[in-house]
Amino acid sequence: METSNSKIAKLLRNVAASYSIKKTGNIFQVRAYDNAADSIEHSTVEMKDLWEEGRLNEVPGLGETIRGYLDELFTKGKVSHFEEVQKDIPKIIFDLLDIPGIGPKTACKLSDLGINSLDDLKKQIKSGELVKKDFSAKIAQSIMAGLRQTTSKTGRMLLPYAFAQAEKILEYIKRSPSVKDAHFLGSLRRMVATIGDLDFSACSKFPKDVIEHFIKMPGVVRVVDKGESMATVMLQSGLHLDLLIGSPESYGALLQHFTGSKNHNIHLRTYALSKNLSLSEDGVKHTKTGKVVPTKTEEEFYKLLKMDIPAPEIREDGGEIEAGLAHKLPNLVETKDIKGELHTHSNYPFLHPSHGPGVNSMNDIVKKAISLRYSFIGISDHPPGHGAVSREKMIEEVKKRTKVVQSLKKSTKDVRILNGLEIDILPDGTLSVPDEALSTLDYVIAGIHSGHRGEKDIITKRLISALNNPHVDIISHPTNRLLNERESSDADWDEVFKVAVKNNKLLEINAFPNRLDLRDDLVREALKYGVKFIIDTDAHQVSQMDNMRFGVSVARRGWAEKKDIVNSWDWKKFSEWFTIKP
DNA sequence: GCCGTTTTCGGCCCGACTGTTTTCAGTCG
Numbered sequence: 001m002e003t004s005n006s007k008i009a010k011l012l013r014n015v016a017a018s019y020s021i022k023k024t025g026n027i028f029q030v031r032a033y034d035n036a037a038d039s040i041e042h043s044t045v046e047m048k049d050l051w052e053e054g055r056l057n058e059v060p061g062l063g064e065t066i067r068g069y070l071d072e073l074f075t076k077g078k079v080s081h082f083e084e085v086q087k088d089i090p091k092i093i094f095d096l097l098d099i100p101g102i103g104p105k106t107a108c109k110l111s112d113l114g115i116n117s118l119d120d121l122k123k124q125i126k127s128g129e130l131v132k133k134d135f136s137a138k139i140a141q142s143i144m145a146g147l148r149q150t151t152s153k154t155g156r157m158l159l160p161y162a163f164a165q166a167e168k169i170l171e172y173i174k175r176s177p178s179v180k181d182a183h184f185l186g187s188l189r190r191m192v193a194t195i196g197d198l199d200f201s202a203c204s205k206f207p208k209d210v211i212e213h214f215i216k217m218p219g220v221v222r223v224v225d226k227g228e229s230m231a232t233v234m235l236q237s238g239l240h241l242d243l244l245i246g247s248p249e250s251y252g253a254l255l256q257h258f259t260g261s262k263n264h265n266i267h268l269r270t271y272a273l274s275k276n277l278s279l280s281e282d283g284v285k286h287t288k289t290g291k292v293v294p295t296k297t298e299e300e301f302y303k304l305l306k307m308d309i310p311a312p313e314i315r316e317d318g319g320e321i322e323a324g325l326a327h328k329l330p331n332l333v334e335t336k337d338i339k340g341e342l343h344t345h346s347n348y349p350f351l352h353p354s355h356g357p358g359v360n361s362m363n364d365i366v367k368k369a370i371s372l373r374y375s376f377i378g379i380s381d382h383p384p385g386h387g388a389v390s391r392e393k394m395i396e397e398v399k400k401r402t403k404v405v406q407s408l409k410k411s412t413k414d415v416r417i418l419n420g421l422e423i424d425i426l427p428d429g430t431l432s433v434p435d436e437a438l439s440t441l442d443y444v445i446a447g448i449h450s451g452h453r454g455e456k457d458i459i460t461k462r463l464i465s466a467l468n469n470p471h472v473d474i475i476s477h478p479t480n481r482l483l484n485e486r487e488s489s490d491a492d493w494d495e496v497f498k499v500a501v502k503n504n505k506l507l508e509i510n511a512f513p514n515r516l517d518l519r520d521d522l523v524r525e526a527l528k529y530g531v532k533f534i535i536d537t538d539a540h541q542v543s544q545m546d547n548m549r550f551g552v553s554v555a556r557r558g559w560a561e562k563k564d565i566v567n568s569w570d571w572k573k574f575s576e577w578f579t580i581k582p
Numbered sequence: 583g584c585c586g587t588t589t590t591c592g593g594c595c596c597g598a599c600t601g602t603t604t605t606c607a608g609t610c611g
Contacts, residue, residue: 025583028594032583038611063584101600103609138601186611199611227599242611257596262611269595274588280596325587 001077003048008070009041011082014094017104018085021093035061038262044193044557045521048074049479049488052456058521060263060317092116099146106143122147145224149238156194157239158483160513160550163188166198169217169241176213178206180248185258189312191553193516194483197240201255207245214243250283250294252301257281259298263317271321272305313556318524332556335549337568340369342378342420343445343476343508343536344545348401351384359541362408368542370414375571378418379405380445386424386432398437416571418442422476424449427458429465431472438471443578445508447476448489456490463491467499473578474534475500477510477517485514493522497529504577506566507531509558511551512538523558532577533560534567 001007016033019025039061040047050056051074056067069079086094095118096107113133115121124130125140166188173182183189185199204210207229214231215223220241225232229245246254257265257280269279278285283294284304295301302309307324311332314320323329344365345358360368362379369377383398398421405419422445424432431438431446438444446466448459466472478496479488500507507526510517515538518526523533535551537544555565562568566577 029583031594035584061584065583101609105608136601142600197611225599230598258611260611262595266595270585270593271587273595274586278596282597322587 001073003046003074005040005043005047008047008073009037010098011073011079012037012040012066013097015082015085017093017097017107018089020104021089021108022085024085032061032063033066035266036066042187042192042261045519046481046487049481049490050521052490053493055521055525058318060267090116092118096121099143099150101142101146118147149224149234156196156484158513159188159191159193159195159516159553160547162195162198163550165239166200169198170200172217173200173202173210173214173243176202176204176210178204178209178213180204181251183255185242185244185255186260189259190261190315191313191550191557193520193554197242199242199244199258201251201258202243202245203248203251204245205247210245211243244281246281247294249296250281252295252297252299253279253283254281256295256298256301259312259315261316264315264321267317267321268305275305277305311556313553314559316557330559331561333552333560333562333565333568334556335552337562337565338374338535338548338552339570339574340374340376340378340415340567341536341545341548342418342443342474342534342567343380343422343510344378344539345381345422346379348379348381348404350381350397350401351389357382357540362405363411364542365539365545366408366412366415366417368545370412372545372548374415376416376418376574378420378443380420380422380443383421383423383433383437386426391434395434395437398433399440402440420445422447425462425466427451427454427462429462431466431469435469435471441471443473444471445474445476446472447478448480452480452486452489454489456492459489459491460495463496464499467496467503467505472505474506474508474536476508476536476538477512477515478507479517479519479522481515481517481519483514483516488517488519493525494529497526497531500526501530504532506534509533509535509551509554509565510538511535511547511549511554512544513547513550516550516554518554518558520554520557523555523560527558527560527564531564533565535565536567 012033016030020030039059051070056062056070072079090111092115093107093111096102096110125144130140131137166184170182173179179202181203183201185201187195188198202210211231215233219235220233221236222234224234232240232242234240244254244258272279276287278287283292285292293304299309308327308329310320310324310329346362346365347358347360348362365379366377402419409417419441420443421441425446425448426432448462481488507518535555537547539545566574
């Protein structure tokens with residue numbers, strides 16, 4: 001079977017439902033499977049990748065047993081225990097469970113009534129037959145709504161795309177005079193690479209007014225849910241928006257609660273209980289007296305637990321609670337720390353009659369860098385592919401471009417312009433451009449651009465071979481994953497990190513929307529070896545240089561500090577690293 | 583089945599919303 005995270009999550013949910021239906025095992029066992037499913041579904045990393053890297057034990061909620069089953073799944077393509085558990089249960093039940101609002105109990109009841117397909121269910125609701133069979137009209141109605149939702153459901157959105165939409169919505173929410181403040185919640189606030197629904201909070205004394213304002217937002221086609229202090233609406237695209245409203249007195253607790261992650265909250269609450277405190281969106285309750293202390297801000301909330309506040313990006317139950325209690329949280333890098341980047345593509349015409357893969361001119365990139373107040377900007381076009389030209393022609397072409405960039409350097413004093421290229425690491429580990437040409441550059445970015453699906457040994461050798469070339473400074477988008485499209489390449493990352501550190505090479509954190517590569521979890525892993533990073537946008541048009549913040553969010557999720565990110569350093573230190581002459 | 587700032591055994595986050603429940607079950611996040 002397919003082994004995407006969503007497929008695995010569904011499989012585990014089916015097992016949970018099967019246990020629950022058969023009443024074998026206890027409620028906590030069922031919950032354990034559901035927790036594992038949630039954890040996997042919301043992971044930024046494919047379980048298959050982690051499994052290959054031997055790091056499944058880092059996923060909260062996966063214990064020895066479930067890890068064993070996943071091992072079987074990845075090795076044999078199926079899990080015999082899971083098949084056994086699901087054996088006597090009609091398949092329709094698992095289909096019904098995909099419908100929002102239908103859990104194991106309702107699914108069983110529908111199956112017992114003879115429903116044998118989703119089409120059948122639709123028909124029976126429309127004909128009124130279902131209502132005759134002991135289902136209230138209201139429940140039938142909500143099942144119908146759930147069915148529509150399922151069919152219009154889309155996959156998870158890329159973070160930068162979700163962010164752009166969410167910013168407009170947040171602005172609209174804040175426009176209500178009853179709203180004192182508003183924030184993103186959930187995976188959006190934690191800056192996870194892919195986003196499901198968009199969640200927002202509002203701070204207000206008049207929740208009714210805020211809800212009225214919210215459901216009237218242009219683009220809303222349906223109010224899915226409405227309570228006293230919350231509402232869910234659907235946009236034309238099928239996208240769901242949640243709004244949670246908290247009073248100013250307890251807004252901090254609400255923000256904390258709905259920012260999650262779920263695993264962070266479960267861990268935090270379990271810890272709190274051991275200190276006789278019960279946490280909820282209302283505040284911190286002393287279990288002995290029953291007294292609830294509301295908290296205006298998140299800082300107050302965490303302070304009541306005697307811990308430092310972890311940034312939303314690292315609230316994934318990856319040790320941040322322990323670090324917060326020990327007052328040892330990292331001082332994460334910030335977007336405002338970034339002083340330039342080295343991976344941008346211009347329309348420089350390299351052999352092409354009209355222009356290269358970038359949309360804008362080198363000059364446009366320089367102007368954009370100045371507007372971003374960068375102190376340096378590197379332009380790194382793709383030279384012609386290996387084999388497209390002779391060795392001599394390649395050298396000549398690169399030298400020709402170097403002259404162009406050198407004259408551009410003299411055109412401005414507002415930003416330092418650096419001359420680079422992004423070249424290919426070929427299947428045998430050699431580079432697509434001869435050293436003689438590379439020596440005319442300020443820096444070299446090397447990346448694997450074909451054969452990503454190669455064997456682990458091959459990919460590792462290619463990366464290490466590039467890291468051993470004295471001209472190479474940076475490995476671009478190291479895992480080559482494309483979100484929603486292509487899994488990470490399989491490589492011995494520990495080995496890659498060791499060699500990168502030994503040779504003083506940088507790994508890139510690529511901020512391109514569907515890359516966000518090196519992945520956040522591997523950034524954290526690499527930091528244990530002392531790897532240094534550069535965050536680049538890989539912009540193919542100047543507007544994409546604004547994606548820097550998403551690369552920074554990957555670094556932050558990987559617990560990176562300013563000292564770990566070379567393009568947050570001042571020019572002196574940065575140029576020394578690259579041995580660039582002023 | 584998971585997990586450890588009381589614990590490797592014995593607990594397991596918390597509350598909102600919905601329906602038709604007159605005190606609670608099912609589902610969700």
